[in-house]
Amino acid sequence: MAAPHSAFAFQPFSAQQKRLLYWWREGSPYRDCDILLADGSIRSGKTIACICSFLIWSMERFSGQNFILAGKTVGALKKNVIGPMQQILAAWGIPYHYVRSGEQRIEIGTNTYYLYDAHNESSQDKLQGLTAAGALADEAALFPRNFIEQMLGRCSVDGAKVFLNCNPESPGHFIKTELIDRAREKHICHLHFTMADNLTLSQATREKYERMFTGVFYKRFIEGLWAATDGLVYPQFADETERFLLDEAPEDIQYAVIGVDFGGSKSAHSFTLTGFTRGFRQVVVLDEYYHNNTKQGRLSPAQVEAAFVDFVRRAKARWRVYEARCDSAEQTLIEGLTVAAVRARLGVEIKNALKRPINDRIAFYNSLIAQDRFRMLRHCTAHIRAFAQAVYDPDEPVRDIRLDDGTTDIDSLDSTEYTTERIQDDILYLGRETACRA
Ligand SMILES: Nc1ncnc2c1ncn2[C@@H]1O[C@H](COP(=O)(O)OP(=O)(O)OP(=O)(O)O)[C@@H](O)[C@H]1O
Ligand SMILES: [Mg+2]
Numbered sequence: 001m002a003a004p005h006s007a008f009a010f011q012p013f014s015a016q017q018k019r020l021l022y023w024w025r026e027g028s029p030y031r032d033c034d035i036l037l038a039d040g041s042i043r044s045g046k047t048i049a050c051i052c053s054f055l056i057w058s059m060e061r062f063s064g065q066n067f068i069l070a071g072k073t074v075g076a077l078k079k080n081v082i083g084p085m086q087q088i089l090a091a092w093g094i095p096y097h098y099v100r101s102g103e104q105r106i107e108i109g110t111n112t113y114y115l116y117d118a119h120n121e122s123s124q125d126k127l128q129g130l131t132a133a134g135a136l137a138d139e140a141a142l143f144p145r146n147f148i149e150q151m152l153g154r155c156s157v158d159g160a161k162v163f164l165n166c167n168p169e170s171p172g173h174f175i176k177t178e179l180i181d182r183a184r185e186k187h188i189c190h191l192h193f194t195m196a197d198n199l200t201l202s203q204a205t206r207e208k209y210e211r212m213f214t215g216v217f218y219k220r221f222i223e224g225l226w227a228a229t230d231g232l233v234y235p236q237f238a239d240e241t242e243r244f245l246l247d248e249a250p251e252d253i254q255y256a257v258i259g260v261d262f263g264g265s266k267s268a269h270s271f272t273l274t275g276f277t278r279g280f281r282q283v284v285v286l287d288e289y290y291h292n293n294t295k296q297g298r299l300s301p302a303q304v305e306a307a308f309v310d311f312v313r314r315a316k317a318r319w320r321v322y323e324a325r326c327d328s329a330e331q332t333l334i335e336g337l338t339v340a341a342v343r344a345r346l347g348v349e350i351k352n353a354l355k356r357p358i359n360d361r362i363a364f365y366n367s368l369i370a371q372d373r374f375r376m377l378r379h380c381t382a383h384i385r386a387f388a389q390a391v392y393d394p395d396e397p398v399r400d401i402r403l404d405d406g407t408t409d410i411d412s413l414d415s416t417e418y419t420t421e422r423i424q425d426d427i428l429y430l431g432r433e434t435a436c437r438a
Contacts, residue, residue: 008087016197017049023189024057024161030189035152037179038165039141040193040224043201043209046165047138051085054136054163055108059094061133061159064110068127068135068151072142074104074117081138082106082115118143124150133157141166141175142357148175168226169359172398176226194224212428214370217363229400233362233390236369241388244369245378249286249318252278256286256315258324258348259418260308261411262333268292269304270411272383273315274419280427283368284375285416287315290382294406301333305340312346321348325418328352353418359400361417364424386412 013021020038023030030036036053038046058067069085071077082098089096089108097107104115114130117123118137124147132154140148148164155162166175183190195206210222215235219227232238253275263269271289276282289311291299299307308324315321324341326334338350365387368374376384386409393401404410420427 005086005090007091008084010091011200013049014045014197014199016191016193017045020046020049020191021053021056023053023191033187033189034161035179035186035188036161036163036191037175037183037188038163038191038193039168039175039180039226040197041195042167042221043198043205044193044195044224045198045200046193047080048084048088050136050138050163050165051081051088054134055085055088057161058111058113058134059108062111062157065112065133065157066130067111067113068116068130068132068137068154069106069113070116070118070135070137070140070143070147070151072117072139073119074115077115077117077138081136118147120144121146123147127151127154130154131156133160135162137162137164139166140164141169141173145174168220168224170398170400171226171228172396173226180226192224195222212367212370214366217366218370221363228398229392231391231394233392233402234366234369234387237374238388241384243372244375245384246284246375247378249275249377250277250282250284250375253284253286253319254278255320255322257419258312258315258321259353259415260324260326260337261415261418262304262327262330263291263293263411265293265298266406267294268382268409268411269299269307270382270409270415271308271311272412272415272419273311273319273321274416275319276427280423280430282373282375283420283427284377285380285383286319286377287311288380288383288412290409290412301336304333305336308337309340309344309346312341312348313344316347323349323351325351325353325422327414327418328355353414354421356417356421356424358402358417361421361424362400362402364420364428365417367428382409383412383416385409386416 022028023036025031038050069081071081099105106113116126121144127150135151135155152162179188180190195201213221216227216229219225237244256273256275259272261270269291272285273287275284275286289307334350341348341350389408390413391403391408393403
C-alpha cells in the first residue's frame, strides 16, 4: 500500500544533475564505475538528484535485493532522504511500503531499502551480515570512516553500486584523499556541484546562503572547496570584538541555558549562561564563571558545587533557566551537581552535554557570527578572550583540529557550545528567517 504523500514538484534538472541521474546508464562514460561521489556546495541539488538516480538504477537493475539508505542520524536521513523519496515515488506513481517498526525500511516491489544511521564508531555493527546490491549515503563526510568501509564491503552483489554525497570538509578528510584524489584509479565517478547546478535557487536565496558563512566555511559550504583551516577559529570575532559586546542584556531574552565544563589539574572550570532572544534571533552569552585550576589552585568537588549553586541562583534571579548541560566525561561531578541542585531547590535539570563533533559546533558559531547574531555581555571576559584567541592547531593544517595545548581557553568554548549544540540547527534555520526580516 502506498502511504499517502504529497508529490514532489519537479523542476528542470541542471546538466550536472542529469549527469548524476544517469552516470550508471549505457552510453555514460562512467557506466563501469562502482561508486558515485557527488560533493560540493550546500543546496546545490546533490541529494535530490542522488535519490532519483539511486531509485531508478535500483528498480531498473534489481529485484528481490537489499539496499542501504544511510544518514548521519536517522532524523537527518528522514528529513533529507526519506521525506523527499516518498514525494518522488508519489510523483512517479510508484507504490511503496514504509515500515516504521522494527528494522525501519522502505519496500518497493520486491526490493527492500533499510534505514541506517552512521552516528558513531559502532554504527557500522548494524551493517554486519547484510548483503546489499547498493547504498545511498547522504552527507557521507560526516560518517565515521569505518561505516563507509563496512558499507562498501556489504555491497557485494554483482553489479552493486554505492552513491555518496557530501559537503566538503578539511583537505585531509579520507573522502578527499582516498576517494576524490584517487577517483580514476578506483573507478569512482566524481561529480562536483556548486549552487549554479541547482536551477531552482533564486538569486535572493543564493545570496541569503552566502551571508550565512565566512572564512573556511564559506569556502567549503558556498564555494564547495575542500579548504584548509587557517589560524583563527573565529577571525571575524577576533578582528571586530567590540561589535559583538553588549553592556546590557537584550530585553527580549526568552530563556537561557547553562553549560558546564569541568576542569582537570591543567585546565579550568567554566560555566556559561547563554540566552536566546525571541525567535532565536540572537544568541547571547549573559554570564560566566571561570576558575583556572593551574593559576588559582584546584577546587574540591564541594567548592565546584557551591560555585554552581551560586551561578544558577544568579541566573534564575533574572531569567528562565531550566537546564544545565554538563561535560559528560565527569559523571561523578555531574552526580554531585545533581544532588547539590536538588538540595538547594534550584529547579534546574542537570543533563549530559551531547558532545557533537567539535567542527559542527565551530561551524555553528562561525555562522552565527557571520550573520551578526552572536553577542556577549562585556563582563564575560574569559569567554571573550576564549573566542577571540581560539586557533586551529598549526601542526595539523589539513585536519580541523582546534589547538588544545593549554595556551588558549578551550574550556569556555566547550561550556558555551554545550548550551547550544542540542538546538543549533533550529537556531540557524528558524532564527535566520526572523533575523533576515528584522
Ligand atoms: N530538479 C529539482 N526540482 C525541484 N526541486 C529541486 C530540484 N533540484 C533541487 N531541488 C531543491 O533544491 C533544494 C536543494 O537541493 P538538495 O537538497 O538536493 O541540495 P544538496 O546539494 O543536497 O544540499 P545540502 O548540501 O545542503 O544537503 C531542495 O529543496 C530540493 O528539493
Ligand atoms: Mg543534501
